[in-house]
Amino acid sequence: MSCPDCFSGSVHDGKPRGEVIKLHGLDTYAVGPAVGRTPKGIIVIIPDAFGWEFVNNRILADHYADRGDYKVYLPEFMLGKAAPEGMIDSMRSLINGSIVSKPFYLAKAMTGFVPFIMTNRIGKSYPRVKAFFEDLRKAEGADAKIAAAGFCWGGKHVLLMSHNVTVDIDGKPAPLLNVGFTGHPSFMEVPGDVADTMTVPVSFAIGELDAGLPKDKVEQIRTIVEAKPAPLTGEVVVYKDAGHGFCVRADSTLNNVAKQALAAEEQCIDWFNKHLKL
Template sequence: MSCPDCFSGSVKDGKPRGEVVKLHGLDSYVTVPADGRTPKAIIVIIPDAFGWDFVNNRLLADHYADRGDYKVYLPEFMCGKAAPEWMIDAMRGLINGNVLAKPFYLARAMTGFVPFIMTNRIGKSHPRVKEFFEELRKAEGADAKIAAAGFCWGGKHVLLMSHNVTVDVNGKAAPLIDVGFTGHPSFMEVPADVADTMTVPVAFAIGELDSGLPANKVAEIKKIVEAKPAPVTGEVVVYKGAGHGFCVRADSTLNDVTKQALAAEEQCINWFNKHFGF
């Protein structure tokens, strides 16, 4: 399930420096290392509910490019129906505002939520995501290094692609992704999403206070993925005091949460580097 925290958080200051191109049928934000270094591999970000043009997601793509020397793609998977940025203010009013104003904020939030969920519920959106990765793998080749980083809504898609999902590339069955990372995934089914059919190693960054992933579920995820044999062994890191959405929408006025968001960035890059042998 999605929750109010899926649409809450903070908008970052900054100007993304990548470019927008058409990639495998989708508009995509593309960024590479700022200092001109040759990218070592590809990361595809599957974003949270706020989508590909949300400034936080584009800045995160820039950070991954610079910190890990990756080419980073952030595609438009949501058919123009991402949650609008103003929903952050609407949710803030709904959660913290005056009681008499709450019906207004609820109505406003629903005008953003309903189009998002109607277009982007997992069963309807995953074929779009999967098709992009199939075309990417065919274009880049069976031996290309491709990683996926999914957040909130996007985390579920990473998990679905980790379950022995392949595409034919010149007669060779190639995985859609080689390695995955998910920050505070939504819509998770435990244990099904981390079952024995996982053939791709996935790391998790989870906030201790994530209402969608209570401690008993996190412990179950950790027990399953960290017990898998190499090279499918996973990783679960729980960030103390952090809530849902901290990887992308951390409140910059709260120093500890900002540090945890940066630590999750480092976890992701280190995880990909480890599995690609960098």
């Protein structure tokens, strides 16, 4: 389920270096490796509630391209109804404000939350996300190396596509993605989202203090995905003292939190390198 932490955090400084293109019908932030470097494959980021224009998500895309040598796409999956960046300040004021001020900031937060959830509840958004991956697979071919990295809202979509979801290419089924990563996923159903029907290896990065994923549920996920036979064996990494959103919206001025966010980036890149090696 969604929680206040899904809409809180920190906005990062930086100027993304990629470009905006139209890809399979969607506006998409695209960035590739440094000049002269050959992409190892494609990463599609399915973002948190703040969407494709949120600077943190674009900087993360740059990091995957720079540190992993991948072509990275961050599409506009939310039909212009991403949570507005201003919700971060509204949620901070709602949580820390006085009793008198809380109703004001609650109302302000709801003006961003309601359009987001009405347009992007999973039942509505998943067909859009799935259609993009179908078109991408058809365009790139059955042998292309395609990975998906999903955060919060986006994590659920990665998990749904990991359950034997294919598209026909030359009369044969091809998987929409070869490997998945999810950071602090929301809306998870356990054990359903990690059940035996998974046909894609998925790596999880979870904050120890994530209210949406209590310890018993995390251990249940770990037990299921780590017991799968190779090459479908998954992994679960729990980050001590980290809360929901740390992969994307961690406060970069706090040294320990910044290190955890960087470690999660490395976890994702290492996982994709392992499963997409040439």
